[in-house]
Amino acid sequence: MRRFEDEDLTGAEFRECDLSGARMVGVVMQDAEIDGLVTxxxxxxxxxxxxxxxxxxxxxxxxxxxxxxxxxxxxxxWRQLRNDWATTTERVRSMPENSENHGVDGEWSMVETLRHLVFVHDSWFRRCVLGLTEPFTAIGLGPPFIMDQEENGLDPSAQPGLDEVLAVRVRQASEIERWLAEVTPDQLAQTAPVPDDDRWPSYAKGRTVRQCLRTVLNEEWAHHGFCKRDLDKLSRRDYAR
Incomplete structure (x- = not known):
């Protein structure tokens, strides 16, 4: 266990770190920000x-x-989440050119965020909810710190524009909407038909269909919040200029 004692961590940034079980005693924490899975x-x-x-x-x-x-x-x-993304898409189109490709403070840009949600759909909906084994959409963006992009059929060099990513998103949204229109409570409670291989997310085996769908919806909600936050920061910076 690492121990920090009488250290000045002012301005420190912890990214993709596991701080489970951490204890902070006698600390000064002013103007701090915590974003993540916190329980x-x-x-x-x-x-x-x-x-x-x-x-x-x-x-x-x-x-x-x-x-x-x-x-x-x-x-x-799902309807509300799609409407929120539609509103945010209209907003970014009204901002200075190429705003959708600007990241803030080391975070994904809006286009990268949407590419990640393309990957979320392929992995948590198509594979886990539908049980399909088709390759991931190449322009999808997975979490590089826990998986190999190319081994999962993703193209790390891809640089799609906003409209290209949105076109994929529309097709994926239609797929979910058709499924949601017919799904029953009993189907939601069934064990998810996760393919029996080691492709992402193989650890989902044993979860219910409902749990896998919830991951999709939670990712949509959380990443929309991150995107709005960063567009707000971009807008303030542009205004300051």
Whole structure:
């Protein structure tokens, strides 16, 4: 276990780090920001995550629909998520040229974010929910820190434009909408037909169809939030100029 004692970590950035079980004692933490999978976070003796989750639900009611087991709620969640992305797409088109390809603070650009969601659809919906073994869409963008891109059929050198990625997204959205229109609660509760191979995400074996679909919807919601956040930062920078 690494121990930091009497260290000045002002301005430090921890990216893709596992801080599970970390203890911070006698620390000064002002103007800090935490983004990630956080559970059981205790601050000064208080478990704060229930408050954080409740506030996120208040601000984003679609999260309640995403967690529902009712097909009608899931259909409405998907409709809202698609509308949110449509609004954000209109916004980026009104911004300075090439804004969709600008990342902020080391994060993905909007185009890269959408490419990642193409990959999420292929992996968590087509493979896990539908049980298909077809290759991933080449322009998809997977998490490079835990998987080999080329071995999974992705093209690391791809540089598609916004319209090309959106065209793929429209086809994928139609696929989900057709499936959601007919799915039943019993089907959602079944074990997901994850192909019996070692391709991503092989660790999903044993999960239910509902759990795999929830991953898709959560990824759509979370990455839309990241995208909006970064477009806000880009807008402020352009305004400052």
């Amino acid at each position: 059981n976070l205790v601050v000064n003796g208080v478990e704060v995550m229930p408050y954080v989750e409740a506030e996120l639900d208040r601000r984003h009611p679609v999260r309640l629909l995403i967690r529902s087991d009712a097909p009608a709620d899931l259909r409405e969640a």
